[in-house]
Structures are given as C-alpha cells and as structure tokens.
Amino acid sequence: MGISALVRRAQLDHGSVLINEDVRPVESARRTWTVWTFHNFWLLINCNIATFLTGSALIPLGLTWWQAIICIVIGNILATAALLLSSLAGSYYHIGFPVVSRAVWGIWGSQFTIWNRIFLSLVWYGFQSWVGGECIYMILLSWDPKFEDHVPNTIPADTGMTTAQFVSYVIFCIISLPFLWIRPHKLQPFFYFASAVTLVFFLVLLIWALATMGSSGFGSTLSNSQILPATGGPQSTAWLMLSGIMSTIGSIAAGILNQNDFARLARRPSDAMIGQAVAYPLYGTFASVVGILVVAATQHRFDGEAIWNPPTLFVRLLQNDDGAGTRAALFFAGLALVISQLGSSIPGNAIAGGIDLASTFPRYINIRRGAYVTAILSPIVNPWRLVNTATIFLTVLSSYGVFLAPMTGMMTAHYLIVSKSKMKVEDLYHASKASVYWYTSGVNWRAPLVWVVGCAPCLPGFIAAVNTSVKVTDGATELYYLNYLYGYLSSVVLYTALHWIFPSRSLDSFVAEPTSARELQKYYTERWDTESLPASLLGSVTHLPEKTEPAVQKTEYVLHN
Numbered sequence: 144m145g146i147s148a149l150v151r152r153a154q155l156d157h158g159s160v161l162i163n164e165d166v167r168p169v170e171s172a173r174r175t176w177t178v179w180t181f182h183n184f185w186l187l188i189n190c191n192i193a194t195f196l197t198g199s200a201l202i203p204l205g206l207t208w209w210q211a212i213i214c215i216v217i218g219n220i221l222a223t224a225a226l227l228l229s230s231l232a233g234s235y236y237h238i239g240f241p242v243v244s245r246a247v248w249g250i251w252g253s254q255f256t257i258w259n260r261i262f263l264s265l266v267w268y269g270f271q272s273w274v275g276g277e278c279i280y281m282i283l284l285s286w287d288p289k290f291e292d293h294v295p296n297t298i299p300a301d302t303g304m305t306t307a308q309f310v311s312y313v314i315f316c317i318i319s320l321p322f323l324w325i326r327p328h329k330l331q332p333f334f335y336f337a338s339a340v341t342l343v344f345f346l347v348l349l350i351w352a353l354a355t356m357g358s359s360g361f362g363s364t365l366s367n368s369q370i371l372p373a374t375g376g377p378q379s380t381a382w383l384m385l386s387g388i389m390s391t392i393g394s395i396a397a398g399i400l401n402q403n404d405f406a407r408l409a410r411r412p413s414d415a416m417i418g419q420a421v422a423y424p425l426y427g428t429f430a431s432v433v434g435i436l437v438v439a440a441t442q443h444r445f446d447g448e449a450i451w452n453p454p455t456l457f458v459r460l461l462q463n464d465d466g467a468g469t470r471a472a473l474f475f476a477g478l479a480l481v482i483s484q485l486g487s488s489i490p491g492n493a494i495a496g497g498i499d500l501a502s503t504f505p506r507y508i509n510i511r512r513g514a515y516v517t518a519i520l521s522p523i524v525n526p527w528r529l530v531n532t533a534t535i536f537l538t539v540l541s542s543y544g545v546f547l548a549p550m551t552g553m554m555t556a557h558y559l560i561v562s563k564s565k566m567k568v569e570d571l572y573h574a575s576k577a578s579v580y581w582y583t584s585g586v587n588w589r590a591p592l593v594w595v596v597g598c599a600p601c602l603p604g605f606i607a608a609v610n611t612s613v614k615v616t617d618g619a620t621e622l623y624y625l626n627y628l629y630g631y632l633s634s635v636v637l638y639t640a641l642h643w644i645f646p647s648r649s650l651d652s653f654v655a656e657p658t659s660a661r662e663l664q665k666y667y668t669e670r671w672d673t674e675s676l677p678a679s680l681l682g683s684v685t686h687l688p689e690k691t692e693p694a695v696q697k698t699e700y701v702l703h704n
Contacts (some may be wrong), residue, residue, distance in 0.1 A: 148529050149497075150507075152591040153507050154506055154507060155505070155507065155508075156504060156691070157508065157511055158506040158507065159505060160505070160506065160574060161250070161505060161571075161572045161573070161574060162218060162505055162572045163501060163505040163506070163509055164243070164509065165222060165498070165501045165510045165590050166239070166242065166501055166502050166505050166665065167510045167572075167671070168236065168237045168238050168407075168568055168671045169237040169238075169407045169408060169671070170237075170671040170672050171668075171671075172672075173326075173328040173408060174237065174328070174407075174408055174409060174410050174591045175329070175331065175408060175410065176328070176331075176405065176408040176409050176414060176415070177331075177410055177412060177414050177418070178413075178414045178417050178418040179335075179418070179690050180331050180334060180408075180414075180418065181405075181414060181415055181417075181418025181419050181422060182338075182418050182421065182422040183331075183334035183335060183337075183338040183422075184254055184284050184330075184334060184405065184418075184422075184490060185418075185419060185423045185426055185427075185485035186338045186341065186342060186422060186424035186426045187337055187338050187341060187483070187487050187491075188395075188398060188426075188487050188490075188491050189423070189427045189429070189430050189485060189492070190338075190341045190342065190345050190426050190430045190483060190487075191271075191273050191341075191428035191430070191454065191483050191486075192453055192454075192480065192483070192484070193270075193271070193394070193428055193438075194394075194427065194430040194431055194434070195209075195431070195433065195434035195451070195453060196451050196452065197215060197391065197394070197430075197431040197434060198211055198364070198435040198438065198451070199217070199327070199434075199438075199449075199451035200386045200390060200492045201214060201390070202364060202534075203373050204220075204379075204383050204386070204387065204436070205380075205383060206384065207376055207385055208364060208385075208435055209358040210384055210634060211387060211435065212381065212428075212431075212432055212435070213384065213594050214384050214387030214388045214391060215387075215389075215391050215427070215428055215431045215432070215552050216424075216428050216667075217388050217391075218387070218388040218389070218390070218391025218447075219391060219423065219424040219428050220424055220429040221388070221392055221628075222391065222399060222423065222424075222427070223419065223423045223424045224391045224494055225551060225555075225631065226395075226398075226399045226402055226419055226423060227416060227554065227556060228447065228555045228559070229380050229399050229400065229402050229420060229551055229565070230249040230403060230406035230415050230419065231404065231406075231412075231559070231663060232246075232403055232406075232527070232554075232558050232566065233402070233403030233404070233405070233406030233407035233409075233415075233666075234403075234406045234407070234409050234412035234416065234542070235412055235564070236407075236658075236664065236667055237667065237668070237671065238403065238407055238568065238569055239401075239403050239404040239406045239407050239498055239502070240257075240400065240401035240402070240403040240404045240498070240499070240507075241253065241257045241404075241498065241499055241502030241503070241559075242502065242571050242572075243258045243403050243571075244550075244554070244556060245571045246557060246558075246562070246566060246571060247554055247581050247587065247590055248553075248554050248556045248586070248587050248590040248591075249580060249582040249583070249585050249586040249590070250571075250573075250574050250579065250581060250585040251574070251586055252582075252586035252587055252590060252591070253583070254503065255505055255591070257499050257548050258499075258503070259468045259496070259503060259546065259547070259550070260397060260400060260401050260499050261496055261500060261503070261517075263397045263498045263516050263543070264397075264473075264492050264493070264495050264496030264499065264526055265487070265496065265517060265520055265521050265523070266521075267397070267491070267492045267525050268488055268493055268517055268518065268521040268592060269485055269521035269522060269524040269525075269526035270485060270489075270524075270526050271488035271492060271524075272315055272316050272319065272484075272488065272518075272526060273523060273527055274454070274484060275312075275314055275315035275319070275457075275480075275481060275484035275488065275629040276308065276309075276311040276312030276313070276314070276315040276316075277308070277311065277452075277454035277486070278315070278454055278477045278478075278480035278481045278484060279311040279312075279315045279318075279477065279481060279664040280307065280308055280311035280454065280458075280477075281457055281458065281473050281474075281476060281477030281480070282460055282473075282474055282477035282478060282481070283307075283311060284458060284470075284473060285461075285470045285471070285473040285477065286470075286474070288461060288465040288470070288680045290303065290307055291307045294306050294307040294310060302527065302528070303527050303528050304527040305697075308527070309527070312526075312527070315484070316483065316518065318481070318485070318489070319485060319489065319493070319518065319657075320515070320518065321519060322485060322664050323489065323493050323494075323497075323511065323514040323515055324488045324511060324601075326510065326586035327404075327408060327490070327494055327510065328408050329484075330490060331636065333486070333489075334486070336481070336482075337482050337486035338486065340392050340479055340482045340483070341479065341482065341483040341486060343479075343563070344438075344476070344479035344483065344691075345429070345430065345433050347588060348433065348476070349433050349435055349436060349437060350452070350685055351439035352436065352437040352608070353436065353440050355440075356399070356440040356443070357443065359443045360443075361439040361440060361442070362438075362440075362441075362443050362447060362449065363391065363439075363442065363443020363447065363449075364435060364438050364439035364442055364449050365435075365436075365439040369525065371383065373499065376617050376621075377617050377620040377621050377624065380407065381688035382621055382624055383624075385624045385625060386543060386623075386624040389544065389624060389625065389626050389627045391431075391543075392541065392544060392627045393425075393542055393544030393626070393627055394542060394544075394546075395427070395543075396544035396547040396548065396627065397495075397543070398491060398550070399547075399548060399551055400550055400551050400554075401495055401498075401499070402419075404494075404495060404498045405490070410682065416466065417581050420479075421649070434451065437453075437456075438450065438451055439583045441456060444460075445459060449523065452694035453476070455481060457473050457476050457477070458473075460473070461471075461473055462553065487522070492517065492518050493514040493518055494510060494514055495517075496513060496516075496517030497509075497510040497511065497512070497513030497514035497516070497517060498513065499508055499513070500512075500513030500516055500517070501513045502561070522665035524592045531542070532607075542605050542608055542609065542626070544626060544627040544630070545598050545601045545602070545605050545623075545626045545627075545630060546598050547630075547631075548594060548597065548598070548626065548627040548630030548631040548634070549594045549596075549597025549598055549630045549631070549633070549634035550594065551591055551631060552597065552630065552631040552632065552633070552634030552635045552638070553593055553594070553634045553635075555631075555635060556634065556635040556638040556639050557638065560635075560639045561638070561639060561642045561650070561654075562650070562654055563660060564660035564664075565653065565654055565656075565658075565659075565660045565663055566663065566667075567580075567653050569665055575624060577655045578649075579652075580650070581649075581651045582647060587647075589638060589641040591637070591647065592637075592641070593634050593637045593638045593641065594634070595611055596633060596634075596637055597629075597631075597633050597637070598630055600622055600629070600704045601622055601623045601625075601626040601629065601630065603616075603619040603623070604619045604620045604621075604622060604623020604624070604626070605614045605623055605626070607619070607623070608621065608623065629668070640691075668690050673677065693694075
C-alpha cells in the first residue's frame with residue numbers, strides 16, 4: 144500500500160481544513176456536564192501533587208505560612224474570575240478554545256495560540272506522567288522494599304533517574320492509555336470515582352500528619368523567623384506577596400486559557416458558571432493549605448527537613464520503618480495518588496492537547512487520536528529532568544502566565560467588548576474573505592501587536608526569575624511580579640482600543656445587526672441538533688438579507704456547494 148493510500152485511509156469522515164466532528168459546535172447530546180461534573184473536574188485538577196507543592200514555591204521566598212495562604216486565596220479568587228470570563232463563549236455558543244481563538248486572532252492567526260497550548264500540554268502531560276510513575280514506584284516498593292536494588296540500573300546517573308524509576312514511569316504511561324479513549328462528554332463516571340478517592344486521600348493524609356506529629360509540633364515551615372521589610376522594593380513582603388498571587392494564577396494560566404474546551408460541554412451555561420465558581424477556589428486553596436500543613440507536621444521526623452513531594456515523603460517513611468503497617472500505608476497512598484494523577488492529567492493535558500491537535504489537523508486527527516499523540520510525544524520533554532528540578536520547573540510554568548495572560552485578556556475583550564457577546568459561528572469554520580473573522584489574509588494583525596505589548600515588558604524579570612545569575616532593575620522585577628495582572632488588563636485595554644481606532648468593517652457590521660446576543664445564543668443552542676455537520680458547516684456560506692422579524696430567520700444561512 145502506497146503512502147497516498149495510507150494518507151487517504153487516515154482521513155476522518157467529514158473532516159476538512161477547519162472542522163471535523165470533534166471541532167464542530169457541540170450538539171445537545173454531548174452537552175452532558177452538570178454542576179457536579181465541573182465540581183469534580185476542578186477537584187481533580189487542583190487536588191494533586193503539583194498544587195500540593197505550591198507552598199514549596201512561596202515559603203522559600205521568605206513569606207510566612209499565613210502570608211503564603213493569603214497569596215493562595217487571593218490568587219485563586221482572581222483566577223476564578225478570569226476562568227469564568229474565559230468560559231463564556233464556550234458555555235453559550237458550544238465551541239472550544241481553538242475555535243474561539245479564530246475569532247480573536249483570525250482564522251489562520253489562531254494557530255499561534257493553539258500551538259502554545261499544544262506545547263504546554265506536552266510538557267504538563269510528561270511532568271504529570273513522571274510524577275505518576277513516582278506513585279507507581281511507591282506501590283512497587285510496598286511490595287518489595289528492595290525493589291531498587293533488585294532492578295539493575297543501566298541508566299547513567301546524569302540523566303536524573305534509575306532503571307527502576309523509569310520502569311515505574313513506563314507502567315504509569317501504559318495504565319493511562321485506556322483512559323485516553325474516553326470521550327470528554329462521557330467522563331462523568333471516571334470523575335466521580337477519581338474525585339472521591341482523591342478527596343478522601345487528601346483528608347486522610349492531613350488527619351494522619353496532624354495526629355501523629357508528636358509533642359514537638361509543627362516544624363519551621365510554620366515558624367519562619369525570617370524578617371522582611373513590609374514595603375520598599377522587590378524583596379519586601381508586599382511585593383513578594385504580589386509575586387505569590389501572580390504565581391498562583393500563573394500555575395493554572397493554561398487551564399484558564401483553554402477552558403472553553405470543557406465549558407462547551409455544559410448542559411446549561413449556569414452549570415459551567417456555578418460549578419467552576421465554587422469548586423475552583425475551594426480546592427485550589429484546600430490542596431495548597433494541606434501541603435503546607437502536612438509538610439510542617441512531618442518536618443521533625445526528618446531532622447527538620449521539609450519534604451514537599453508526597454511520593455518522596457512516603458518513601459522516606461518506608462526507609463525509616465519497613466514494617467507491614469508502613470508498607471500497607473505506602474501501597475494505598477500510592478494507589479490513591481495514581482488515581483489522582485490520572486484524574487488531573489487525562490482531562491487537563493491529554494484531552495486538552497487532543498482537542499488542540501484536532502483543530503489544527505481536522506482532516507486526520509480527532510480528540511482520541513490527538514490525546515494519544517500527546518501521550519506518545521510527551522517523553523521528548525525529558526520529564527525526569529524536570530522533576531529533579533521541580534521548584535525551578537514550577538517557577539517556569541507559573542511564570543509562563545507572562546505569555547498566556549495577554550491571550551486570555553484578548554479573548555475576554557473580544558467576546559465582551561468588541562463583539563458584545565455576539566458570535567457568527569459559521570464564519571469560524573470558513574477560510575475565505577466572506578468570513579467576518581478573516582481580517583487581513585486570515586490574521587487579525589491587532590492580536591500579535593497586543594500580545595507583544597502585553598508580555599514583552601515582563602520578559603527581563605521572567606529571565607531573571609528563571610536564571611538567578613541574571614540581574615535586572617528593581618522596576619523590571621516589580622513589573623514581572625505583576626505579570627499576569629499587567630498582561631491581562633493591558634491586553635483588554637489595547638485590544639479594545641485598536642478595534643475602536645482601526646475597526647474591522649465586516650465584524651462591526653455583524654455586531655451592529657439588530658439580532659441580540661441572547662437571540663443568537665438561543666438560535667445556536669437549538670441549531671446544531673437539527674443539522675448534520677456536512678449540511679451546516681462544510682462549504683461556504685452567504686448571509687441572507689433580513690426580511691422577517693423572528694430572530695432565527697434573521698440569522699439564516701444558505702449552503703453553496
């Protein structure tokens with residue numbers, strides 16, 4: 144069989160240059176996410192090892208434990224606000240992040256934001272899989288405390304791992320594969336099971352740590368005696384707390400950016416809004432606080448060493464006592480953490496990457512294929528090296544909000560201000576001048592300009608944060624400490640201003656039509672149930688003149704083959 148024949152066989156039914164069945168607007172049969180689905184989704188995304196480690200990035204800055212918690216609470220509240228605003232287009236028009244990006248950046252310009260999100264999916268999936276491998280390692284150690292000695296190590300030390308650890312990583316990757324087959328609208332049973340296990344584990348871990356810490360009490364994690372000036376520069380308490388708030392938002396910046404991918408599955412818009420407004424700040428704060436308390440409560444067991452990584456913590460407990468009780472605890476803790484890692488990594492990274500790849504190559508890739516591609520390519524990021532420098536790695540990913548905040552701000556500005564909550568959904572799937580989102584050769588030139596202004600001023604501080612040998616001015620550091628807030632707000636203002644000064648005539652003409660946003664939302668909510676994919680979105684469309692009063696007829700389109 145020749146290459147051309149293989150390529151033809153790989154093509155999807157109804158796939159074209161911009162759409163397939165997974166990229167199209169979601170019909171009611173797939174709008175299955177309720178308030179509890181969103182609740183469980185954010186429980187799993189937040190109650191994991193990465194969030195547990197939040198305190199490890201804030202307290203070493205010099206903040207006290209209670210100052211770190213204040214940063215976490217405020218950061219999660221601000222992140223929730225950005226998350227809800229980023230979910231509006233998906234909730235009301237049932238389209239995902241890549242499609243919404245076409246409205247902001249242009250049909251072809253949107254590829255810039257989509258590839259950024261694909262890159263983050265690869266990195267995060269690799270990182271989460273390696274951490275999942277550490278949890279498998281715990282289970283194997285519970286069966287055989289000498290497991291490391293019984294597996295000959297043939298991997299050089301400078302790679303940052305042993306053969307036993309790599310085997311554990313491979314096992315977790317294999318265990319993950321069947322879960323990638325689950326379609327997003329059918330994830331509820333998995334969410335219910337994984338979220339119940341995860342929540343119980345975090346509660347039990349906290350209770351165990353507090354109940355067994357002994358008379359010596361909490362370690363120095365809760366009694367930081369470092370004295371910082373209240374104000375007066377980037378090393379003052381005020382500026383470091385601002386940095387902590389931005390780091391908290393930045394750690395979920397990628398999830399905020401692409402949340403339309405999941406909001407489009409909402410049974411009703413209110414399900415997405417209520418489910419996220421409650422669950423995200425609650426569990427984002429809960430898991431971080433649990434991390435700080437558990438580390439402080441166990442610190443004296445390890446001669447004052449603060450062990451932030453839960454798998455490392457349990458392995459150290461086994462080294463101190465390899466009795467049956469400790470081994471049983473290690474097994475069940477490892478099992479719960481494996482489930483927790485699957486619950487956060489599958490939807491948050493694999494499926495998110497699958498959706499982005501499906502929108503980029505809709506002729507050949509659907510969500511399932513994209514999720515498997517994400518999983519297969521994730522080892523190229525060398526996750527074993529990333530975990531060995533976990534604090535630096537989390538700093539980099541939290542700081543990546545420098546680049547994502549302007550993208551998110553533009554999405555909010557476009558939907559709420561420029562388009563006044565009105566979207567011409569058909570035009571998001573057509574690469575021609577007839578589309579109101581064609582702009583200039585398929586690129587909205589305003590968007591890249593706004594993005595540069597939104598992130599460039601923060602780059603010196605970003606570089607200095609990643610590479611501490613680089614020195615920058617206090618002003619550059621302070622601006623970097625405000626990175627997400629600056630990038631988000633500046634992009635909202637500048638994107639709106641550029642569209643006001645240099646309007647897009649076709650877009651403005653559509654927005655000026657008398658059909659209201661509510662009428663459009665109702666129309667599109669009902670439309671996709673009565674039209675198949677080829678009949679509604681494949682081909683070119685022409686807007687008919689308004690001749691009648693009903694809202695549905697005001698928005699009619701006719702297909703030309």
